[in-house]
Amino acid sequence: MIQTRQLAVAQHPTGVELTIPVITVDAGVPGPSVYIQANLHGAEVQGNAVIHHLLEALSLHPPAGRITLVPLANPLGINHKNGEFTLGRFDPVTGNNWNRQYHFCGDDIADFVATEIDSDEDRIKAAFRDKLKAQLRHRLEDPWGLPVGQHLALRLQQLSLDADIVLDLHTGPVSGRHLYVPKYARERARAFNIPLNILMGSEFGGALDEATFSPWWQLSEAFAALGRQVPVWVDGFTLELGSQEQLDLTAAKRDALGILNYLQHSHQSAPWGPLWSLPQWQIEPVPLHACELVDYRAYYSPRGGQVEYLAKPEQPLAAGAPLARLWHFDRLGASESEQHDHPLSETLSLPCDAIPVLHFASASVQQGTELYKVLTNTFPL
Amino acid sequence: MIQTRQLAVAQHPTGVELTIPVITVDAGVPGPSVYIQANLHGAEVQGNAVIHHLLEALSLHPPAGRITLVPLANPLGINHKNGEFTLGRFDPVTGNNWNRQYHFCGDDIADFVATEIDSDEDRIKAAFRDKLKAQLRHRLEDPWGLPVGQHLALRLQQLSLDADIVLDLHTGPVSGRHLYVPKYARERARAFNIPLNILMGSEFGGALDEATFSPWWQLSEAFAALGRQVPVWVDGFTLELGSQEQLDLTAAKRDALGILNYLQHSHQSAPWGPLWSLPQWQIEPVPLHACELVDYRAYYSPRGGQVEYLAKPEQPLAAGAPLARLWHFDRLGASESEQHDHPLSETLSLPCDAIPVLHFASASVQQGTELYKVLTNTFPL
Amino acid sequence: MIQTRQLAVAQHPTGVELTIPVITVDAGVPGPSVYIQANLHGAEVQGNAVIHHLLEALSLHPPAGRITLVPLANPLGINHKNGEFTLGRFDPVTGNNWNRQYHFCGDDIADFVATEIDSDEDRIKAAFRDKLKAQLRHRLEDPWGLPVGQHLALRLQQLSLDADIVLDLHTGPVSGRHLYVPKYARERARAFNIPLNILMGSEFGGALDEATFSPWWQLSEAFAALGRQVPVWVDGFTLELGSQEQLDLTAAKRDALGILNYLQHSHQSAPWGPLWSLPQWQIEPVPLHACELVDYRAYYSPRGGQVEYLAKPEQPLAAGAPLARLWHFDRLGASESEQHDHPLSETLSLPCDAIPVLHFASASVQQGTELYKVLTNTFPL
Amino acid sequence: MIQTRQLAVAQHPTGVELTIPVITVDAGVPGPSVYIQANLHGAEVQGNAVIHHLLEALSLHPPAGRITLVPLANPLGINHKNGEFTLGRFDPVTGNNWNRQYHFCGDDIADFVATEIDSDEDRIKAAFRDKLKAQLRHRLEDPWGLPVGQHLALRLQQLSLDADIVLDLHTGPVSGRHLYVPKYARERARAFNIPLNILMGSEFGGALDEATFSPWWQLSEAFAALGRQVPVWVDGFTLELGSQEQLDLTAAKRDALGILNYLQHSHQSAPWGPLWSLPQWQIEPVPLHACELVDYRAYYSPRGGQVEYLAKPEQPLAAGAPLARLWHFDRLGASESEQHDHPLSETLSLPCDAIPVLHFASASVQQGTELYKVLTNTFPL
Incomplete structure (x- = not known):
């Protein structure tokens, strides 16, 4: 057989x-x-x-x-x-x-x-x-x-x-x-x-x-x-x-x-x-969530740095909620005024509600690295 | 200025x-x-x-x-x-x-x-x-x-x-x-x-x-x-x-x-x-040679092996003429009868006249490596 | 300052x-x-x-x-x-x-x-x-x-x-x-x-x-x-x-x-x-465990395959206890007699008591990949 | 046989x-x-x-x-x-x-x-x-x-x-x-x-x-x-x-x-x-040239840039003679005064007579790339 x-x-x-x-x-x-x-x-x-x-x-x-x-x-x-x-x-x-x-x-x-x-x-x-x-x-x-x-x-x-x-x-x-x-x-x-x-x-x-x-x-x-x-x-x-x-x-x-x-x-x-x-x-x-292919979106890192991935795959995330923290350790030791313009870390978020599907596998990212892919405009399958 | x-x-x-x-x-x-x-x-x-x-x-x-x-x-x-x-x-x-x-x-x-x-x-x-x-x-x-x-x-x-x-x-x-x-x-x-x-x-x-x-x-x-x-x-x-x-x-x-x-x-x-x-x-x-994009062809290696590139870029090559010799050094020392079916080297050629444009940069190639790109059906620019 | x-x-x-x-x-x-x-x-x-x-x-x-x-x-x-x-x-x-x-x-x-x-x-x-x-x-x-x-x-x-x-x-x-x-x-x-x-x-x-x-x-x-x-x-x-x-x-x-x-x-x-x-x-x-450098040992995969890492870093492991399971998915679908000689998976273990320190980061390993490093002959620091 | x-x-x-x-x-x-x-x-x-x-x-x-x-x-x-x-x-x-x-x-x-x-x-x-x-x-x-x-x-x-x-x-x-x-x-x-x-x-x-x-x-x-x-x-x-x-x-x-x-x-x-x-x-x-292992020297690029390799392997080169030209194309378009301090290209040479043995295979080099290896203090084998 x-x-x-x-x-x-x-x-x-x-x-x-x-x-x-x-x-x-x-x-x-x-x-x-x-x-x-x-x-x-x-x-x-x-x-x-x-x-x-x-x-x-x-x-x-x-x-x-x-x-x-x-x-x-x-x-x-x-x-x-x-x-x-x-x-x-x-x-x-x-x-x-x-x-x-x-x-x-x-x-x-x-x-x-x-x-x-x-x-x-x-x-x-x-x-x-x-x-x-x-x-x-x-x-x-x-x-x-x-x-x-x-x-x-x-x-x-x-x-x-x-x-x-x-x-x-x-x-x-x-x-x-x-x-x-x-x-x-x-x-x-x-x-x-x-x-x-x-x-x-x-x-x-x-x-x-x-x-x-x-x-x-x-x-x-x-x-x-x-x-x-x-x-x-x-x-x-x-x-x-x-x-x-x-x-x-x-x-x-x-x-x-x-x-x-x-x-x-x-x-x-x-x-x-x-x-x-x-x-x-x-x-x-x-629970089965779905979206159209065109609503399956990637979010690219706005700058280079090192990342704490905060949002977990499969867990819905509201617009503006913390997605990831991007650390700029090259700014460690910078003066207060320098850090004002160029903070040591920044919290990234999405412009709309989403369900994270996956994130990048490494903590080190370039400007333009695909950090997350998410479902948006979701509905039940 | x-x-x-x-x-x-x-x-x-x-x-x-x-x-x-x-x-x-x-x-x-x-x-x-x-x-x-x-x-x-x-x-x-x-x-x-x-x-x-x-x-x-x-x-x-x-x-x-x-x-x-x-x-x-x-x-x-x-x-x-x-x-x-x-x-x-x-x-x-x-x-x-x-x-x-x-x-x-x-x-x-x-x-x-x-x-x-x-x-x-x-x-x-x-x-x-x-x-x-x-x-x-x-x-x-x-x-x-x-x-x-x-x-x-x-x-x-x-x-x-x-x-x-x-x-x-x-x-x-x-x-x-x-x-x-x-x-x-x-x-x-x-x-x-x-x-x-x-x-x-x-x-x-x-x-x-x-x-x-x-x-x-x-x-x-x-x-x-x-x-x-x-x-x-x-x-x-x-x-x-x-x-x-x-x-x-x-x-x-x-x-x-x-x-x-x-x-x-x-x-x-x-x-x-x-x-x-x-x-x-x-x-x-x-002399200026030209062809249509669709006639700019790639030739892929039919098998893995190590290559002598015989045809030179810019020099016209007739159909069937030697393009490259593909060596199978894993067959060194094989018996005559084995080499009959699986020869130590094979001469590769193209099915039509062509002008070689470029070839691969390494002598070691896999099956499917792009060995050469050539102009075919050429005419003066 | x-x-x-x-x-x-x-x-x-x-x-x-x-x-x-x-x-x-x-x-x-x-x-x-x-x-x-x-x-x-x-x-x-x-x-x-x-x-x-x-x-x-x-x-x-x-x-x-x-x-x-x-x-x-x-x-x-x-x-x-x-x-x-x-x-x-x-x-x-x-x-x-x-x-x-x-x-x-x-x-x-x-x-x-x-x-x-x-x-x-x-x-x-x-x-x-x-x-x-x-x-x-x-x-x-x-x-x-x-x-x-x-x-x-x-x-x-x-x-x-x-x-x-x-x-x-x-x-x-x-x-x-x-x-x-x-x-x-x-x-x-x-x-x-x-x-x-x-x-x-x-x-x-x-x-x-x-x-x-x-x-x-x-x-x-x-x-x-x-x-x-x-x-x-x-x-x-x-x-x-x-x-x-x-x-x-x-x-x-x-x-x-x-x-x-x-x-x-x-x-x-x-x-x-x-x-x-x-x-x-x-x-x-x-608790602080220690061993001599010469007793900090690497274990290399005996064969190629894909690995479930069973032993956790920092958790002591007895000699012979399961360290990792090495899967040979190329043998899926093999007959019973073939699997007798070449089983689908094998459980790897160490020849002595050890404390795992680290393991390889990928599931796919070659013969000879460093799977684990462990402390042996341990004592309190 | x-x-x-x-x-x-x-x-x-x-x-x-x-x-x-x-x-x-x-x-x-x-x-x-x-x-x-x-x-x-x-x-x-x-x-x-x-x-x-x-x-x-x-x-x-x-x-x-x-x-x-x-x-x-x-x-x-x-x-x-x-x-x-x-x-x-x-x-x-x-x-x-x-x-x-x-x-x-x-x-x-x-x-x-x-x-x-x-x-x-x-x-x-x-x-x-x-x-x-x-x-x-x-x-x-x-x-x-x-x-x-x-x-x-x-x-x-x-x-x-x-x-x-x-x-x-x-x-x-x-x-x-x-x-x-x-x-x-x-x-x-x-x-x-x-x-x-x-x-x-x-x-x-x-x-x-x-x-x-x-x-x-x-x-x-x-x-x-x-x-x-x-x-x-x-x-x-x-x-x-x-x-x-x-x-x-x-x-x-x-x-x-x-x-x-x-x-x-x-x-x-x-x-x-x-x-x-x-x-x-x-x-x-x-002619057979030789040197001691300790006199087989590597020359490392003093800066990053793109290289013209001037010295040929096997051809003796006098101390100070041109070995390679290192181009800094990032300085193209710089003003004359800038180029005075940081010239567009620099000619590299060795501090002693040598016979080049080999050079790096790529034109693009980092600071510290091994550009050449040479025999020095040579004598007949």
Whole structure:
């Protein structure tokens, strides 16, 4: 039922091939197809522990359908350090974010829909999936080659193309749990039980969740433009499960339960069937806050200095309330009059109410460092 | 006539303000306004030497108009090393390319043109420049702050907004001299006497040359859409003056002469007047090759290994001719039969004729490393 | 009473001079001389907050003697990041640890002692201090120049040479509070009230505490070898105040109280007079553990993987008890027989009883990563 | 005759084992044992090409004895980049130079010699080699583990312990060819035909050449102290074959010929027999300069700025002659009076005659950057 193979995704100058484990859980019972990966950003290790718990649960409660699990999805990012920490968000050679290199070009969706406007849904789904696969294959076979990060991303994306559900497990720097939710899936997203939620539109920006839902969502929109309603046939989510560089097996169990809960219940509002006929997984519901993507704001440090982070992730903060204290220790020993103009420390705050999602991981910041990211104009999910 | 001031562009955690020198040459004679900066990418030092030669020439031959010169434009990038080399293309904290963070939003150009459709050219120019300035000022005053790289970029961009001509001096890694040419300025671009040329359209992608010409070009296009012809009132060019990490004062003198030649002659096909009434600068014309941006191709290494770079920048290469030899020294000592399937070295080549522009700077490459960039489908500029 | 000046310690390629604030507190009352610096390792920011609290206390309770305070001692290290974190332990160009570049050569101490064997103590002290100053000045004036890190270190060391007491404020990665104690000062070291203590000998290894006490201790030893007892006339300590990248003002107040307590009480067993005649500072004594330097051991990861750090700093751990769990997520989905030989996780432990002092800051580790440092063969300080 | 195996030297967090190829050439004819490795510093690739040529020559002209060849000796260093270049001289986590982590402790040599003072030479050699092997094995089996770099170094050192001759192939940054020569082997070192030579003493500093010759040299010295003359039974050399990041197969052939010439001729002055009875390899002798290690000097930049490197490696330079020009482009546009005190550029020179060996690889330098290394007080080798 559980099978594992190794997929080559990169090769070092010394000839070492870097591979990732691709685990499939398939009990032979027809059902939805699910793809879950973790640790694409090198420092964001928590998802591996979540996959461990998922695999344990799936062994005990074999699901219908087929689940593909990919831990340690980016060996290039995971294995690269400068100093003690993992420099994991971008390719250290080019600066390209590892999670902005997936591929989708929707230029010919209108043509496709014109051709298939009267086809039945099964045919549309199959033909569109074939089209997406051909698009990827074409990129992968480019005689000019592919950049490091895109080669990796496309290998992963190929694994995900058959899935009805794609979950990409990330973390923030110092971060509360949060979820990127495509708006059409807002209702079933509640089952994840993740406190902070950001609502996304159908645009493609290069990330895996978008590479999953944008094509199918844009397909649905194109049919709608011609007057035919078809659902968005896949779900794609990015889950941000706490802070980077930390492995917390206890929290990972809670994270896994939320995912199992979503997998069990999502079918009620989604176009695929159930994975289990189990009683409900035991989760403790938390309040679910949400905002639009455009209201998910970053606050940048107005000056350089050293920071006490005062506001805690997940805890609402009023406009003007203390967010962080920025210390200018270069002014220690300055005279009173100098300190009047250039105080030793300043308390930073936001111009509107917000719920902090994450903050920067280091106490030392430049002018322009992204200090906090926050939800604003929030509402219940 | 020559005045210099310091502009603060960044602040470190220890409170150090990083400033850049802003030099203006203004002999008080009305004429065009020119902005020239160098070393925005930290390792690309050659432009500073070019500015040195320009300043010497301008002192001897004071131009009409006003020339602003900014060497060492990015102290954050220039001063940051890991190992001996300068990690200068992107912000080491975020991975953001320093030259993709300029600002322009053209959403309301159509409205602007509708309003000004019957205005005279002077009024249009002044009103549009004001609009661009207001756009920048608005970003710089954002109460949420700005990211490090955008703060730097916008401070520089503010300096450039009054200019008729903006030149951004860069280099490649190991590179021939090449020039990014907005198509409308193709004719006068020849005066630079740079052998390899890439023709650009009016889209904005975040670089300074685009931030210069895209607004004015899109303005011209929007007028044309309503049936009125106005020129593109500014020129913006990125000059790539050889290889990074190298200071070659002799070559810099040739580079400076090309720029002076352009400044003197560009007015003949451009909407601004002459900077000099001197006899022509002494340049030795070279053959000028060009291709469309879409034909400026990168070749990525098909495997990891160590590389002998065989093809030289600026020297045409036939399809199938040796580009580079990729060595797999991990196969040293392998048996003959193993080497049959996995040879010790392989000769790489391109699928079409090309003129190499630049190659990677290190002998050790991963699968997917950008080995070469080349012009294809070339024609005379 | 409080005066501040800027000392230039480095210069960037763009010409920026990096300076550090040098604060002196001198109420004009004769007394000992004290030198305290913080943040020589770039990520170790906590000491700056401690200096802030010290400065507040010294303003309220002016000491006898003269106290020099240097926050932000290493702008090169503090301002250098790759990714979010500060790469602060070593020069990113050369790999040289910033705190191993102080200077001392004791080759001619025997000659000095032979000459001064009958001198009175004041003369010996003054002559030896002059000698140390001349040695430093000679290095700083070398016509061949000095490496980046040594230039910085020697500028700082010059500030410290007049002091009777030198305190260098550091932190560990994820760390309990600990103190490096020269053995001769063991008794008075208790006043710092730091729970974990490492006893040092008189050898010089390049750090500031050693650069402080080694010369004077070796001087004392050389006199002893000729039969004359003189005390070690200075104290030098490295204080490790918790974890890097964190600014905790509340903890910094406790840290500052320990230092003030030491400053007040050290004179009872030291050759200098009191700084205050105040009642005792309010500290809550903690148990003080110690071991010899040779028993301060590092434990290196036996394999690569991802780590749950189980043992907490400052909490004693028995031989064989769980130290950390090392996860091999590349083995997820492996068969039972494969997992028998290569289990998914392994629990690491130590071969003897220990008190963990610090652990690595990242969950991802290579084979050979320094996972923990621990005290072994401990005894009360 | 040629056999290759893979030796595991490191393991990444994702579980990847990094291995190096170990190639042995053994025609079954008794003779000396030789160990040659390349690319321990990650950017120093040229030695791999040299090993390629050596292997070709050895296949055509099978030597007596046994030759072990190890290309790509440090996969951790070779595969690690920040930006385009290879950050290869030190462990990016700890800053430890990869070539300072070999192991040797000579504390008990005196005891060994006392015991073996009357033994015959074969017995002494065998017993001492066993002792060195036991010392290494003991380190490798330490239950506390080993740091990353020492684990790698000791695995390599184990391969080298049986050899009579150990050659470690490196390069400099931008560098002429140079050789580190243990003084006792000065005569036979000429056979390498390397123009610049640095004479070493018997101290151990952690590098592989020292780890090779220091034990046997100190053994010889200890016997001499008791009045018995025994030769130094092994040779260890570090060859610096030009500049980093460059693969030059033509130059590598010349480099290989020098090594073959040394291997053929060294036996005439060394305690091992010939590897070949061939006619002499075809080399073109060059003048051989040498100096003592203490006279191999570094020159550090007196200020920050951008550099034109004027002096070429291998070309003698008189005291006071131009070494480099240091540009301060931040002073561009300064007034004449400002430039009087702070000129735009300054010409740097050395206080004595010298032969430049290498210079820094980047044009941008800080105050204290190691600009050049040079031989001084030179004499013919």
